[in-house]
Amino acid sequence: VTEIQWWHAMTGANNDVIVKLANDFNASQSDYKVIPTYKGGYADTINAGIAAFRAGNAPHIMQVFEVGTATMMAATGAVKPVYKLMADAGEKFDPSAYLPAITGYYSTSKGEMLSFPFNSSSTVMWVNLDALKKANIAEIPKTWPQVFEDAKKLKAAGYTTCGFSGSWVTWVNLEQLSAWHNVPLASKANGLDGFDTVLEFNGPLQVKHLENLVELQKDKTYDYAGRTNTGEGRFTSGECPIYLTSSAFFGNVKAQAKFNFTAAPMPYYPDAKGAPQNSIIGGASLWIMGGKSAEEYKGVAKFLTFLSDTDRQIWIHKASGYLPITKAAYAKAKEEGFYKDQPYLETPLLELTNKEPTENSRGLRLGNMVQLRDMWSEEIEQALAGKKTAKQALDSAVERGNQMLRQFEKTAVH
């Protein structure tokens, strides 16, 4: 049996999904064995993978979050592009079978798919419906001003430590916020059109949004919940009744929340022209590492085909809240009437396709993004702590970030 190592970053309900997929694949044939290993959060996993590659013992398959895409693309030689893998292995593969909003993120401008879009998500607003009832809020808020107003009512109704919050602070409040309002995060289509991109997220919209969060943090109408998704338990425990994070929070919400819930579209500022635009994807894709044998690659290719199967895609979608990645799976989920029962699982798909994407909403691809996000988070934390104004924090995040981007341009081979 040829072993295939799969490093991943999934915990909770989504870890169960990974383990079941590997077990089912292993049971379906006897030539290959996929062995999944949890390597920590997304940042830990990419760092572990890069270190392992340098030491000559990289896994075959590595799950890399969407913002690690530029780093992986620039790592020529370290990776085997998916389109090449499938062709070399003689595995049937049609890139047009996948949803374009997803594959665009992971393909070259020529449409060559570099990584396999395994788990794509988008940001949604998770809502505790019982809490809304308790606070006499009749409608799910659609705009940011409504969220702020409702969060105050929720606080008064007993949710004293957190009216609303969210995970992945930069993803939600800078990256998705910018796309959803059709304003640039960075030039050159947020870096998709070239590594010589400059950050531009210190504009009026982003500054105003951060000012609002800073103001509401003072009495915990908003309460910061961290740089990654470790704060998500604050929604399922019932502490924070409105919570913006990934659609892939679904598995844990379903298993843990003892209240009625839904996932609504991200709020928008009604005075912003053109909002809401469309959201961008989050989640991760599978990168195939370089330097493995033809036999091992054959097994990896078969595993990617196994993952693309329509019914399996629907199962992943229903179990996790990640998106069905193929057009066939999305169409079948609709036909089955699935979204009539659970409309909230279609929310991220409707956001992604809300309008034809613009230069500001096709996606983003920035080098050193793991480090960028950490630094942006640090600046936002300083503003929330009252050590800097929102404008100062975002100006500094842009300036420091541009230096990191120029560093990436100098050192990356691309």
Ligand SMILES: O=P(O)(O)OC[C@H](O)CO
């Ligand atoms: O929780 P996920 O897997 O949907 O990922 C959320 C963000 O996109 C991570 O960068």
